[in-house]
Amino acid sequence: MSNELTDRNFWANYWESKKGLAFKVPTTYTFHKLLKSVLDKNQISTAIELGGFPGYYAIFLKKYFSIDATLFDFYVHKPVLNEVLAANDLVEKDIKVIEGDLFQYPSEQKYDLVLSAGLIEHFNDTQDIIARHVNFLKPGGTLFITLPNFTGVNGWVQRTYDADNYSKHNINSMNPQLLADCCKALGLKDVQSYYYGKYSIWLENKEQQSAPVKAFFKLLWLAGKVVTKIIPVESKLMSPYIVVTATM
Numbered sequence: 001m002s003n004e005l006t007d008r009n010f011w012a013n014y015w016e017s018k019k020g021l022a023f024k025v026p027t028t029y030t031f032h033k034l035l036k037s038v039l040d041k042n043q044i045s046t047a048i049e050l051g052g053f054p055g056y057y058a059i060f061l062k063k064y065f066s067i068d069a070t071l072f073d074f075y076v077h078k079p080v081l082n083e084v085l086a087a088n089d090l091v092e093k094d095i096k097v098i099e100g101d102l103f104q105y106p107s108e109q110k111y112d113l114v115l116s117a118g119l120i121e122h123f124n125d126t127q128d129i130i131a132r133h134v135n136f137l138k139p140g141g142t143l144f145i146t147l148p149n150f151t152g153v154n155g156w157v158q159r160t161y162d163a164d165n166y167s168k169h170n171i172n173s174m175n176p177q178l179l180a181d182c183c184k185a186l187g188l189k190d191v192q193s194y195y196y197g198k199y200s201i202w203l204e205n206k207e208q209q210s211a212p213v214k215a216f217f218k219l220l221w222l223a224g225k226v227v228t229k230i231i232p233v234e235s236k237l238m239s240p241y242i243v244v245t246a247t248m
Helices: 008-017 032-041 056-065 078-087 126-134 153-161 176-185 211-230
Strands: 046-050 068-073 096-099 111-117 137-148 189-196 241-247
Touching: 032 056, 032 137, 032 241, 046 056, 056 068, 056 078, 056 111, 111 126, 126 137, 126 176, 153 211, 176 189, 176 241
Parallel strands: 046 068, 046 111, 068 096, 111 137
Antiparallel strands: 137 241, 189 241
């Protein structure tokens, strides 16, 4: 892959270290309201989730909306994928799976919806990785991208307590205006780019942290929840995500 901040070995180790991956994807899965709105406004029968292993959003779309869903990723851990599918009463044939390199794969098939969650921030050239999404879009199709916001409180937590994970992210990409400009430069229309979510923080290595760090983490989490309950706004400082939508 080109201009990436991670490699195949990173993702193999990442997924093999994760626990509890095989769960039933709920109707209220993250971004469900936004995705429901996209589906309500557009005629969508096919969708591809890029970089989405183990395919929670592909499963969400197939399971609850009967969308013909495809999962595309650079690394697919088949045993984990089968466990996740089984937990959702699905089998391998229910979700199309493509293991490949976005920078080499001939995107001949086009889709009504192209989405990714937590993918584009792992690349240095933001416009280029968005262009890889656009290659899969049908004319009139919808682009739906989400990424974490590490430019506020959550970013400070990541940088302070999990610097290795933080370094695998292109922080410069976490800019709604930049993302909107990239989409417009690629000829996309109806572009929207914004901070999303009231407040949340997380750590991939939380279980390995000391008791004092875990206690501080909980205190910071509670404090942020209180603040955003009083002032319920989505912002660079507090929101955990950035969302981008556009049409071809």
